[in-house]
Amino acid sequence: MKRTAPMIILALGGFVLLVAYFIPYTQGWGEDAALWFDILAAIAFILGGGNLLKIHLKKMSDKVPGWGYSAVCVASFLAMLTVGLLKIGVHPNEQFPDYRWSGTYDQVGSPFWWLYEYGFKPLTATMFAMLAFYVASAAFRAFRAKNFEAILLLGTAFIILLGRTFAGVFLTGFIPEDSPMAGLKLENLTMYVMQVFNTAGNRAIMIGIALGVASTSLKVLLGVDRSYLGSGEE
Amino acid sequence: MIRPPAARALSMVLGVLLAGPVGAAWAQEGEPAAANPPAAPPRIAAHDFLMDGGDQARIVWEQSPDDPANVSAYAIYRSRTDAEIQKKIKDDRAKFIAGRKTEATKAILGEDWKTMLDTLTPQQRIDIRAARAEAAKAAAAEFDAGAMNDPASEDNRFLLHGSTKSLELKYEVDKLDRANAYVFMVKAVGKDFSKSAGAVTDAPMSPTLEWFDGTPVQSGGRFWLVWIVLIFCGAVVFWIRHARRGKPIRVRKIAGLEAVDEAVGRATEMGRPCLFVPGIQDMNDIQTIAGITVLARVARTAAEYDAKVEVPTARSLVMTTCRETVQAAYLSAGRPDAYNQDLIYYVTDEQFGYVAYLSGMMVREKPAACFYMGTFYAESLILAETGNAIGAIQIAGTAMPAQLPFFVAACDYTLIGEEFFAASAYLSGSPEELGSLKGQDLGKVIVAVLMILGIGMMTLASMVGEQSGLGERLSAAVKFLKDVILT
Secondary structure: OOOHHHHHHHHHHHHHHHHHHHOHHHHHHHHHHHHHHHHHHHHHHHHHHHHHHHHHHHHHHHOOOOHHHHHHHHHHHHHHHHHHHOOOOOOOOOOOOOOHHHOOOOOOOOHHHHHHHHHHHHHHHHHHHHHHHHHHHHHHHHOOOOOHHHHHHHHHHHHHHHHOOHHHHHHOOOOOOOOHHHHHOHHHHHHHHHHHHHHHHHHHHHHHHHHHHHHHHHHHHHOOOOHHHOOOOO | OOOHHHHHHHHHHHHHHHHOOOHHHHHHHOOOOOOOOOOOOOOEEEEEOOOOOOOOEEEEEOOOOOOOOOOOEEEEEEEOOHHHHHHHHHHHHHHHHHHHHHHHHHHHHOOOHHHHHHHOOHHHHHHHHHHHHHHHHHHHHHHHHOHHHOOOOHHHHEEEEEEEEOOOOEEEEOOOOOOOOEOEEEEEEOOOOOEOOOEEOOOOEOOOOOOOOOOOHHHOOHHHHHHHHHHHHHHHHHHHHHHHOOOOOOOOOOHHHHHHHHHHHHHHHHOOOEEEEOOOOOOOOHHHHHHHHHHHHHHHHHHHHOOOEEEEEOOHHHHHHHHHHHHHHHHHOOOHHHOOHHHEEEOOOOHHHHHHHHHHHHHHHOOOEEEEEOOOOOHHHHHHHHHHHOOOEEEEEEOOOOOHHHHHHHOOEEEEOHHHHHHHHHHHOOHHHHHHHHHHHHHHHHHHHHHHHHHHHHHHHHHHOOOOHHHHHHHHHHHHHHHHHOO
């Protein structure tokens, strides 16, 4: 029963969404099903918050190596939660000036906004900025000419990278735009590689993905694939 | 100053200009002064659209006697609902009054009034305020007494919906509300932009809701989509049944999936944990589900080898599902005692917060095997490069085309697109699931046939010339294939 019930709910939800797309009478059912997911996801936030606290408080109490990070995590979590939930420092809404809590928790200038803007955002931006260095190190490894395919990749990357910079335009600038050799200008070659080879490859992958998505969905809805419940066996 | 009737006429002409395909041509030619309105279409009828969600109607009309000699287009209108009429009148009134107030300000300060607003003397402010109030009062009285305030006037009653070219005598009106009844009107637009009198439908009609929404491509293309879905699903179900009868099905080797056991084995030998990342999307994403099917296998192997699998998640629901999956995997491996639910935990919904945690955890705990299976965005390369830096064996699987190159560059094995979705069938080896892969192949055959057909027809059309009769028909067929069937 523990596995049958989720499968029935899943199949019902899935088929309702599928049918609602084609049968206008059932469009409301589809919207209801989507709403139920939103309700579940909202409740799951409490589950997630509780789990976060439990895991990190346990790490702190056990003094496992790196427990200091857990302390920072718990402190930050509680600070944001308190400031946001209690709407600390929030000005009342202009329409309801007599109600202290009528303003939005994230209004510009509020402590929550300040923590988000000047604490959280720079941290996430730092993580994102690290991507530039990772791209460089990954490119260095990927473009090593080990075999024929790797040489092909290196050559293509060379053309694309050069073609997207001014250096590329400058290097092949001597080829007249209206000559039969104009296709060899690096910026044109880049365009050709991107529009023909890259698009063709991408589309092949996309077609495979689309069919895979449809097939997987059908398997899950029909209960043929039950591995997400742990195993296909009962 | 532009008076209201003139402004209305201008806005209607501009509306028609912008609404139809002929608009651009008109704009280039400019607006002639002479007016020679064509005759109105003799008859017009509105029909409910078959197979729709109750929001469309098809309008057909008879050709104007002056078409094509003196007709360049037809303008199609639908009646406004009472609420829409009230809103229009309210908006028009507000605009009208605002315009008069601006004129009153201009009358005192001149054309450069905007630049002078910061340097007004107190007396000027008092004068302007009084003049504006008086102008507003007068404008309100004028508006209320005029035709613009009449709900039955043609301008208030009808809304321009679109246009067709000359000789095109049908039009599909969409975005209707089936709770309302609509009247439709068509006007012939002359070559000098003058409009005929309106031909109006005899009785109001309400669109009706049908059982099946098979509206054409412009509204969703569901008629053809349902056939494609039925053929594809039929093929998958057929091959599943075929496999159930015990017919052998061969599947090519997928290196990334073959390496799952090897990766878990390596982690066991090294005495380090395995890290499984199920992407950053929720359970309503099919990639997350596909990722969790791989987790089931990884967890089962880990249970058999007595290895540790750590699953930090970015969504609470994913955490709950992963816990159930891993618990069931440990149970089926005969090691329920080894299951530790604290190894599957929630981190944060925030993309880079999650990445920061994972990167830090990887550097500190140095997992020997990292699995990235699910939906990934910019974090893919950060994770894969960190895993590479700590020397972990890495297997990734995603259907995000933009992230695949990063995984290919930084991971030992990558499941590309459909391989990722085939993982569950491949790993389980169950004939039923393998059968579904065969059904998927039929889908590929259909796509290939349609592509070859389209390319062939297009090539032939360009060889015989797209202007010739055959070329035109071939081009139309390709357009139908592309816009109606494949869209």
